[in-house]
Amino acid sequence: MQIKANNVSHVYMPGTPFEKAAISNVNVTLPPHTFTSVIGRTGSGKSTFVQLINGLLKPVEGSLTVGDFTITKHTKQRELYELRRKAGMVFQYPEHQLFEETILRDVAFGPENYGMTAAEAEKTAREQLAVTGIGENLFERSPFELSGGQMRRAAIAGVLALEPQVLILDEPTAGLDPQGQEDIMKMFNEWFHSDKQRSVILVTHNMEDAAAYSDQILVMDSGRLQFYGTPGDVFSRQEELMKLGLSVPESMRFLSKLGAKSGREITIERFRLQDTVNEIVSFLGKD
Amino acid sequence: MLDNVIIGQYIPGKSLIHKMDPRAKLLCLLLFIVFLFVSRHPAFFILAISLTVLTFIAAGIPFRFYLKGIRIIALIISFTFILHLFVTREGPPLLETPLFTIYTGGVTEGAFIALRLLIIVIMASLITLTTTPVDLTDGLEKLMKPFGKLGVPTHELAFMMAIALRFIPTLLEETAKIIKAQMARGANFTHGSLWRRIKAFVPVLIPLFVQSFKRAEDLAVAMEARGYAGGHGRTKFRILQWKPIDTAAVTLFAVYGAFGVYTRLFI
Amino acid sequence: MGNNIIEINHLSFRYRHSEELALKNVNLHVPYGQWVAVTGHNGSGKSTLARFLNALLIPDAEGAVIIGGLNTKTEGCRQEIRRKAAMVFQNPDNQMVAPTVEDDVAFGLENAGVPYEEMVIRVQESIDKLGLTGLEKREPHRLSGGQKQRAAIAGAVAMKPELLILDEATSMLDPSGRAEVIDQVQKLRDSENMTILTITHDLNEAALADRIVVMREGEIIGDGTPAQIFRQEDLLKEASLKKPFIIELIASLREKEVDIPEEVTTEEELVNHLCRLKQTM
Incomplete structure (x- = not known):
C-alpha cells in the first residue's frame, strides 16, 4: 500500500485552554512495500504522525491516503475502523494491553472484533503466535504469567493477527535487553520481507536500527518533517541531526571522526560492522 | 476524551486566594456550604452570590477553566432543576397540561437548588484550582488532627489521598493509551448497544487494574526503600502558615454564616 | 574488612512459588568509592541482588549482606542501612511519591525525621546538584523521563548516602534522558x-x-575491569550481552590482521591509533 500525507496537521484538544499543536503541514509519500523509520526527539510529533496513519487520530487539516482509504477531518469512525485493520499498530510497551484469560484468546481478540468466527480467529492466533516465537505449551497460560519478553511477543502477535498490510511500530524494543531487542527487530524484518504487500513504519530512538532496516528515514522535530531520504542521505547530514538532538549510527560517527582526524577522504555511509571494518582496511591499505 | 476532567487540576498563580492557608480555605468552604442551606432569604442569597463573585475575582483564574468542570455538573444541576419542576406542588399552578402541572413553587424551589449547587461547585473548584493537591491534603490532615485522638488514622488517610491525587494524571494517560491500543485491535467503543459498549471497556479495565497494581507494588517498594514507616516520627517539609488574611477570610465567612442564621430566625 | 562498603557472602535466594534459584552462592565485596556495574540479561538475577543491598530482601540462614558494617539481618539496623544505601528504580513513573519535585526530594528526609530548617537546605542542595533548579514546583506528569529519574536521584542524594544504587534507572529512558x-x-x-x-x-x-x-542465571560469571571483561568473548556471549560497538570493531579489525595493542579501548584511542598506523605505512 502506498501511504501519502498531504499537508497534514494535527492539534490536541483544539479550542480548549490546553490546545497544543502536535504536527504541522507534513507532506510525504511512502511507496508500497517500504520499511520507513521515523526519528526525532521525544515530543517531536513522531507518535502523533503514525497514529494518524492508522486512523486513531484524524487530521485537523490536510488529508492522508493509505491504500484505498482517504482520511480527512470529515472521515467517519466506521471507515477509520476498517483502516485500523489494514494498518496494525504496536504501541510502546504493548504488553500493557493484554487482558484475556489465556494468551490464545488474547491474540484472537482482534480478529474476532473484525468478524472472524471463533474457530477462524483461533487458527489465525495460533499462526501468529508461531510467527512471534511463542511455543504451543504457553497458549493456554494466562498472559500475566509470562516473562516480560514473552508478554511483548504475545502482544505483538495480537496485532499481527489482524493480518495488516502496514505494521506501525512505536518503539517496539523499549525496555528489552540487547538480545531481546535484536530478536524482535529481526522478527519484524522477516515479517516485512515475507510478503511483497507489506510495509513497516518504525518509530525509534535507535539509530542503529533505523540505519540497518530502513529504506527511508523521516526526521521530525517540533511537529514538522524536517527532511527525509535513504539512511545514507539522512545520516550524512550529521550536523543537522545533532542540532535536532539526534545522533548517527556509531559506525558512521567513528568513520567521520577518523576522516576528520586523518584528513583523508573516507566513505562514512557504512552501517554494518563488516562494512565498517572493510572501509577501515581499505583506508589503511590506500596510498 | 479524558482530558476534560479538572478535579485536582491546579492552576499556578499568585493571587490572594492562592496565598491563603489551605486550612482557612477549607474552613471557609465548609462554612459556606453549611450555612447556604440554613436560610432562603433573598438578602442572604445575594450575600452568598456576592461572596462567590468576590472570591472568583480575587482568584484571578480565567472563566474558561471553570467551564470544563461545570459541564458535567451542569447536567446534574439541570436534572435537579427539572425534577423539582415536576415534583414540587406548591404555590399557584403556572402551567397546566393533561399530563402534568407545573407550580410556581416548583420553579422557585428548582431555581434555588440549582443556584445553590452552582455556587457550591464554583466555590469548590475555586479551591482546587488555587490549591495544590498536597496543600489541600496537608490542610485536611491538620484540620482533622483532633480526630486522631479518637483513633482516626488521619496521617494515613491524608497520605493515601495525596498519593491518589498524584497518580490521577498518570492513570488518565494510561487509560487513554490502553483505549487506543485496544481500538487498534478493533475494539469498538462508539458503536452498538449500550451493553456492548459497556462490555467493550472490559479490555481497558483489566489492563488498567493490572498496571495499577504493578504501580502500587513498585511504589510501596520505593517508599520502603526510602525509609517510610508511617506518620510516627516524621517531620514535614511543608509547613502551613496562618496569616492575617486567613483570619480575615474565616471571619468574613463566619459573619456570612451568622447573617444566614439571623435571616432564618428573625426575618 | 573495614574498607568494603558492600560485603555479600554466600548469598542464595529463591522466590516463593519459584523452582529455580534467583541467586546462587553470590559473593561480592565492593570497596568504598568504587563504581560497580552489575550486568546480565533480563532475569539474570541482577535486580534481585540489588534488593538485598538495602534490606528490601533479607538473606536466610546461610548468606549475609553487610552494608557499611551493618548486617541486614539485624532488624534494628534496616532503617539505617536504607539511609546509607539509597536506591533509584527502573520506572520513573512509579517511584515519585509526592506531587512536586521538591516534595519528592524531601520525602526520605521527612521519613528520617530531619528538622525542617535542615531539610529545606538539603532539598535545595540536592535539586541544584542534579540540575533541576527551576523545576522545584513541577508535578511529575509534567517532567520528562530523564527529569523524573534525576528527581529520584536527588531524593536519594539528599539522604547523603554512602552508596547509591541505580536499578536499571536508565532502561526506560530515551537517549537524551539516558x-x-x-x-x-x-x-x-x-x-x-x-x-x-x-x-x-x-x-x-x-x-x-x-x-x-x-551475572547469568543467578550466578556471578565474570568480575573485572571493563577492559578485562570486554576481552572475554565467550563470557559475553554466554551472558547474552552485546559488546560496545567500539570493542566489537577492534576485535573485527584484529581478525583482519590490523595491529591494535591491548591498551586501545575507546573511540578516541582507536582513531588516534589508526591514524598513526596510516602514517607509518
Whole structure:
C-alpha cells in the first residue's frame, strides 16, 4: 500500500485552554512495500504522525491516503475502523494491553472484533503466535504469567493477527535487553520481507536500527518533517541531526571522526560492522 | 476524551486566594456550604452570590477553566432543576397540561437548588484550582488532627489521598493509551448497544487494574526503600502558615454564616 | 574488612512459588568509592541482588549482606542501612511519591525525621546538584523521563548516602534522558566520591564503571575491569550481552590482521591509533 500525507496537521484538544499543536503541514509519500523509520526527539510529533496513519487520530487539516482509504477531518469512525485493520499498530510497551484469560484468546481478540468466527480467529492466533516465537505449551497460560519478553511477543502477535498490510511500530524494543531487542527487530524484518504487500513504519530512538532496516528515514522535530531520504542521505547530514538532538549510527560517527582526524577522504555511509571494518582496511591499505 | 476532567487540576498563580492557608480555605468552604442551606432569604442569597463573585475575582483564574468542570455538573444541576419542576406542588399552578402541572413553587424551589449547587461547585473548584493537591491534603490532615485522638488514622488517610491525587494524571494517560491500543485491535467503543459498549471497556479495565497494581507494588517498594514507616516520627517539609488574611477570610465567612442564621430566625 | 562498603557472602535466594534459584552462592565485596556495574540479561538475577543491598530482601540462614558494617539481618539496623544505601528504580513513573519535585526530594528526609530548617537546605542542595533548579514546583506528569529519574536521584542524594544504587534507572529512558542521568551520576561520583552500583544491561553504560560484574542465571560469571571483561568473548556471549560497538570493531579489525595493542579501548584511542598506523605505512 502506498501511504501519502498531504499537508497534514494535527492539534490536541483544539479550542480548549490546553490546545497544543502536535504536527504541522507534513507532506510525504511512502511507496508500497517500504520499511520507513521515523526519528526525532521525544515530543517531536513522531507518535502523533503514525497514529494518524492508522486512523486513531484524524487530521485537523490536510488529508492522508493509505491504500484505498482517504482520511480527512470529515472521515467517519466506521471507515477509520476498517483502516485500523489494514494498518496494525504496536504501541510502546504493548504488553500493557493484554487482558484475556489465556494468551490464545488474547491474540484472537482482534480478529474476532473484525468478524472472524471463533474457530477462524483461533487458527489465525495460533499462526501468529508461531510467527512471534511463542511455543504451543504457553497458549493456554494466562498472559500475566509470562516473562516480560514473552508478554511483548504475545502482544505483538495480537496485532499481527489482524493480518495488516502496514505494521506501525512505536518503539517496539523499549525496555528489552540487547538480545531481546535484536530478536524482535529481526522478527519484524522477516515479517516485512515475507510478503511483497507489506510495509513497516518504525518509530525509534535507535539509530542503529533505523540505519540497518530502513529504506527511508523521516526526521521530525517540533511537529514538522524536517527532511527525509535513504539512511545514507539522512545520516550524512550529521550536523543537522545533532542540532535536532539526534545522533548517527556509531559506525558512521567513528568513520567521520577518523576522516576528520586523518584528513583523508573516507566513505562514512557504512552501517554494518563488516562494512565498517572493510572501509577501515581499505583506508589503511590506500596510498 | 479524558482530558476534560479538572478535579485536582491546579492552576499556578499568585493571587490572594492562592496565598491563603489551605486550612482557612477549607474552613471557609465548609462554612459556606453549611450555612447556604440554613436560610432562603433573598438578602442572604445575594450575600452568598456576592461572596462567590468576590472570591472568583480575587482568584484571578480565567472563566474558561471553570467551564470544563461545570459541564458535567451542569447536567446534574439541570436534572435537579427539572425534577423539582415536576415534583414540587406548591404555590399557584403556572402551567397546566393533561399530563402534568407545573407550580410556581416548583420553579422557585428548582431555581434555588440549582443556584445553590452552582455556587457550591464554583466555590469548590475555586479551591482546587488555587490549591495544590498536597496543600489541600496537608490542610485536611491538620484540620482533622483532633480526630486522631479518637483513633482516626488521619496521617494515613491524608497520605493515601495525596498519593491518589498524584497518580490521577498518570492513570488518565494510561487509560487513554490502553483505549487506543485496544481500538487498534478493533475494539469498538462508539458503536452498538449500550451493553456492548459497556462490555467493550472490559479490555481497558483489566489492563488498567493490572498496571495499577504493578504501580502500587513498585511504589510501596520505593517508599520502603526510602525509609517510610508511617506518620510516627516524621517531620514535614511543608509547613502551613496562618496569616492575617486567613483570619480575615474565616471571619468574613463566619459573619456570612451568622447573617444566614439571623435571616432564618428573625426575618 | 573495614574498607568494603558492600560485603555479600554466600548469598542464595529463591522466590516463593519459584523452582529455580534467583541467586546462587553470590559473593561480592565492593570497596568504598568504587563504581560497580552489575550486568546480565533480563532475569539474570541482577535486580534481585540489588534488593538485598538495602534490606528490601533479607538473606536466610546461610548468606549475609553487610552494608557499611551493618548486617541486614539485624532488624534494628534496616532503617539505617536504607539511609546509607539509597536506591533509584527502573520506572520513573512509579517511584515519585509526592506531587512536586521538591516534595519528592524531601520525602526520605521527612521519613528520617530531619528538622525542617535542615531539610529545606538539603532539598535545595540536592535539586541544584542534579540540575533541576527551576523545576522545584513541577508535578511529575509534567517532567520528562530523564527529569523524573534525576528527581529520584536527588531524593536519594539528599539522604547523603554512602552508596547509591541505580536499578536499571536508565532502561526506560530515551537517549537524551539516558545521557542526562549518566552525566549526573558521573558528576556525583567525581564530586562526592560516592560508591555507586548500577544495574544495567547496556554495556556502553557499564563501560563507564571501574568494575563490571557479569551475572547469568543467578550466578556471578565474570568480575573485572571493563577492559578485562570486554576481552572475554565467550563470557559475553554466554551472558547474552552485546559488546560496545567500539570493542566489537577492534576485535573485527584484529581478525583482519590490523595491529591494535591491548591498551586501545575507546573511540578516541582507536582513531588516534589508526591514524598513526596510516602514517607509518
